[in-house]
Every structure is written in C-alpha cells, then in structure tokens.
Amino acid sequence: MERKSVNVGLMGFGTVGTGVVRIVSAHQEDLFKQTGLRIGIHKILVKNKEKKRSLTGYEQLLTTNADEIIYDPEIDIVIEVMGGVEQTKPLILAAIQQGKHVITANKDLMAVYGAEILNAAQENNCDVFYEASVAGGIPILRALVESFSSDRITKMMGIVNGTTNYILSKMSREGADYHQVLKEAQKLGYAEADPTSDVEGLDAARKMAILSTLGFRVPVNLDEVDVKGISHISREDIAYGKKLGYEIKLLGLAQRDDDEIEVSVEPTLVHKSHPLASVNGVFNAVCVHGEAVGETMFYGPGAGELPTATAVVSDLVTVVKNMKLGVNGRGMVAPYKEKKLKTDDKKFSKYFLRMVVADKRGVLAKITQLFADNHISLAQVIQQPHHGGEHAEIVLVTHKISKRDLDLALLYLRDMDVTKEIKSCFRVEEGEEK
Numbered sequence: 001m002e003r004k005s006v007n008v009g010l011m012g013f014g015t016v017g018t019g020v021v022r023i024v025s026a027h028q029e030d031l032f033k034q035t036g037l038r039i040g041i042h043k044i045l046v047k048n049k050e051k052k053r054s055l056t057g058y059e060q061l062l063t064t065n066a067d068e069i070i071y072d073p074e075i076d077i078v079i080e081v082m083g084g085v086e087q088t089k090p091l092i093l094a095a096i097q098q099g100k101h102v103i104t105a106n107k108d109l110m111a112v113y114g115a116e117i118l119n120a121a122q123e124n125n126c127d128v129f130y131e132a133s134v135a136g137g138i139p140i141l142r143a144l145v146e147s148f149s150s151d152r153i154t155k156m157m158g159i160v161n162g163t164t165n166y167i168l169s170k171m172s173r174e175g176a177d178y179h180q181v182l183k184e185a186q187k188l189g190y191a192e193a194d195p196t197s198d199v200e201g202l203d204a205a206r207k208m209a210i211l212s213t214l215g216f217r218v219p220v221n222l223d224e225v226d227v228k229g230i231s232h233i234s235r236e237d238i239a240y241g242k243k244l245g246y247e248i249k250l251l252g253l254a255q256r257d258d259d260e261i262e263v264s265v266e267p268t269l270v271h272k273s274h275p276l277a278s279v280n281g282v283f284n285a286v287c288v289h290g291e292a293v294g295e296t297m298f299y300g301p302g303a304g305e306l307p308t309a310t311a312v313v314s315d316l317v318t319v320v321k322n323m324k325l326g327v328n329g330r331g332m333v334a335p336y337k338e339k340k341l342k343t344d345d346k347k348f349s350k351y352f353l354r355m356v357v358a359d360k361r362g363v364l365a366k367i368t369q370l371f372a373d374n375h376i377s378l379a380q381v382i383q384q385p386h387h388g389g390e391h392a393e394i395v396l397v398t399h400k401i402s403k404r405d406l407d408l409a410l411l412y413l414r415d416m417d418v419t420k421e422i423k424s425c426f427r428v429e430e431g432e433e434k
C-alpha cells in the first residue's frame with residue numbers, strides 16, 4: 001500500500017524544537033503539496049515533562065525515554081534539537097541503526113563526529129542533514145553542496161557567531177567596555193550563562209570546520225582550525241580601528257590556494273567598505289568565493305526559534321522527498337580531496353599591531369628597522385604619547401606579510417629593551433576601495 005504520511009520523533013522541545021513544531025503545524029498544507037506526504041510529530045523527547053512550555057497542546061506526545069523514539073517502528077525520521085555531544089551521539093547512531101533518517105542542528109556534534117555519523121548513515125541508507133548547525137536560518141550548507149557543485153570554492157569568510165557579533169557591534173557603536181556589554185548580552189538572553197564557547201571562538205570554529213569540509217570537499221578536523229576569541233579586545237582597539245577605517249569582527253576564514261587550505265577564527269579588522277563590516281547585532285553573514293562564480297554573500301539570522309527551525313524543516317522536506325523517490329542515503333558526497341594544510345609561511349594577510357614603547361629618540365626607527373629585517377613593510381603608522389608621557393603608543397598596519405614573518409617579528413619585538421607591552425595584534429581584511 002502506498003504510504004500517505006511520515007512520522008517524526010522530535011528530540012528536544014526547547015527554543016528550536018518549539019519552532020519546528022510551530023512550522024510543521026502552521027505550514028502543513030504547503031509541506032504536503034511539496035512532498036505528497038502528511039508530516040506528523042509522533043513523539044517528543046524532553047528532560048522534564050512537568051516543565052511549563054510556551055507551546056501547549058502537545059503534552060500527550062512528551063516522553064523522557066529516548067528508546068520510545070529510537071525503537072518505535074512507526075517513526076521514520078528523528079529530529080535532534082536537544083544539544084550536547086555525549087548525550088546525543090549514541091542516540092543518533094542508534095536511530096540510524098534502526099534505519100531512521102536524522103536531522104540535527106547540533107554543530108558541537110557534527111564538527112567532531114560528523115564523519116562517523118555520515119558513514120553510519122550511508123551504510124544504513126539513511127539521510128543525515130544539518131543545515132541549522134551553521135548560521136541558523138541562512139541556507140548555506142545546501143548551497144555549498146548543491147548550488148556550488150559545478151564550481152571550485154576558493155574562500156569562505158564570514159561572521160558565524162551572533163553572540164560575539166552583538167557584543168562587538170555594541171562596543172563599536174557605544175564605545176562600551178567588553179565586560180559591560182557581555183553582561184547586557186547575558187541579561188537579554190543572547191549570551192549564555194557560560195559564554196566561553198562563543199566568546200573564545202570555539203562555536204565559530206566548529207561552524208568553520210563544517211563549512212570548510214563541505215566547501216572544499218576535504219575532511220577538516222576541529223583541531224585544525226586556528227582559534228582566537230574576543231575576550232581580550234579593548235575599547236582602545238576598537239577606537240584605533242575606527243580611526244584607520246575599520247570595524248573589528250570575529251571572522252571565520254577558510255581559504256584555499258594551490259590546493260592547500262587554512263581555516264581560522266580570529267578577531268579581524270574589516271575595512272568599512274567591505275560588506276561584512278556592516279553586518280551588525282546578532283546577524284550572521286558568509287561570503288563565498290568560487291573560481292567561476294566570483295564573489296557571493298549569504299546574510300541572515302544565525303539563530304532564534306523560527307529562523308533556525310526553518311532550516312530544520314527544510315531538511316525535513318528534503319528527507320521526505322527522498323523517501324518518496326526511494327533515494328535516501330545517496331545524496332551525500334563524502335569529502336574526496338586530499339587534505340593539505342598550509343604552513344605559516346604560506347598564510348598571508350595584512351596585520352594591525354598596537355604596542356607601548358619607551359618614548360625615546362630613535363625608538364620608532366629601531367622598530368621599523370626590525371620590521372624591515374623581517375620582510376615586513378608598513379602601510380600605516382600612528383604614534384601617540386601614552387599615559388604620563390614616558391611611553392608612547394605605536395599603532396601600525398602592515399602590508400600583506402606571511403604569518404611566519406609576523407610571529408618572528410613579534411618574538412624579536414617582545415625581546416627589545418624599549419618594548420613595554422604588545423597590546424594587540426589582529427588580522428586586517430581590506431574592502432572594495434583598497
């Protein structure tokens with residue numbers, strides 16, 4: 001008998017899970033027209049059945065026992081939106097073993113165990129999709145895999161963490177201090193009680209590992225992403241950046257040159273003429289450069305109940321269409337290119353440097369000579385008296401140099417008797433005007 005409906009087991013009924021139920025219920029007819037099957041939420045896994053929920057009418061579907069979803073033969077698809085790695089990995093693998101298709105929003109899980117989960121899915125003819133895991137509601141993963149399938153991507157660069165973008169935007173707009181803005185972000189519910197993974201760049205690094213694996217068709221591990229966070233950024237850095245024409249953003253960068261790749265997340269001075277400089281608040285944006293297509297940009301909400309749920313439900317539509325066609329588990333292309341990571345002498349960028357030095361005759365000359373000796377030429381230099389006048393603050397922007405030359409120069413600079421402190425060092429990304 002031809003099937004008329006599919007059943008979903010939802011694991012998690014928090015922010016994203018609630019959005020999924022709202023969209024599946026509100027868009028029922030559209031989803032039916034697109035897939036030819038009725039989609040029903042069959043069971044919902046939660047931690048606490050007694051908890052007061054913003055969406056009512058689903059109480060009879062709640063369970064605290066994951067086995068009631070995994071081993072229910074009537075459930076075809078599992079949507080995992082409960083979060084965590086250790087608690088979700090065994091559940092997802094068990095669901096796949098039972099022949100269930102999986103949709104997840106979990107970047108923490110997919111950045112580390114993505115390959116293992118995708119292999120298990122392929123062996124069991126199951127689909128696994130995870131569009132919501134990177135840049136929430138922005139359709140970026142399917143774009144990389146399908147819409148760019150005819151091209152070769154050379155660069156993906158973007159703002160993939162909303163919390164840090166909110167903090168940096170507010171620091172820039174109001175001249176406010178990092179700790180003060182972080183507290184406000186926590187009060188508003190943007191930043192979590194423990195904001196470490198956002199502010200230290202780990203959340204963005206997980207997303208860049210997923211993006212670069214799909215975009216470059218190379219298996220990129222989380223520990224291959226160079227990560228720096230935003231917790232050390234000061235008002236002074238932002239003010240100097242502005243004076244020179246830049247905004248500071250936590251940028252994820254994945255770049256390929258001659259088949260060698262680099263992937264990083266770090267605070268970067270982005271020139272005001274670059275479109276990423278005007279991405280503010282909790283919004284995300286990813287620029288993707290393809291050899292044939294040139295520059296493209298994807299912009300939108302990186303988190304939130306309904307934006308994130310749209311990505312989950314779009315994955316659901318794809319799974320259901322695949323079920324109708326009987327092609328589940330065949331749409332995924334595993335990374336097939338050999339991984340070659342760039343060494344630091346092949347990573348090139350402009351850099352911004354701020355330091356405090358002794359305010360003595362010949363100091364600036366000494367410093368510029370040190371840079372010249374390390375193959376570094378300077379694009380801009382500002383010198384200002386530092387508190388009390390005994391010291392001077394030097395702010396400079398280099399031309400494009402290798403990371404290796406930068407690190408060597410920093411090493412020598414730290415050793416110089418005239419150097420009091422190297423306050424900050426950031427990558428610089430130019431815009432269209434330069």
Ligand SMILES: NC(=O)C1=CN([C@@H]2O[C@H](COP(=O)(O)OP(=O)(O)OC[C@H]3O[C@@H](n4cnc5c(N)ncnc54)[C@H](OP(=O)(O)O)[C@@H]3O)[C@@H](O)[C@H]2O)C=CC1
Nearest residue numbers: 012013014015016046047048081082083105106303304308
């Ligand atoms: N929030 C967002 O905007 C975005 C979230 N994501 C990802 O989506 C996932 C879900 O996030 P979010 O909705 O914000 O999370 P929430 O904390 O709002 O919801 C988590 C849900 O999972 C349930 N849950 C958690 N642990 C268990 C457990 N051990 N057993 C049973 N149920 C459990 C909770 O139950 P109970 O309700 O009873 O506490 C809750 O319903 C995460 O992986 C997150 O990284 C991705 C993009 C954006």
Ligand SMILES: N[C@@H](CC=O)C(=O)O
Nearest residue numbers: 160161162163302303
């Ligand atoms: N903590 C994340 C939420 C979405 O992944 C962010 O701030 O972007």
Ligand code: NA
Nearest residue numbers: 131134136138
């Ligand atoms: Na997305």
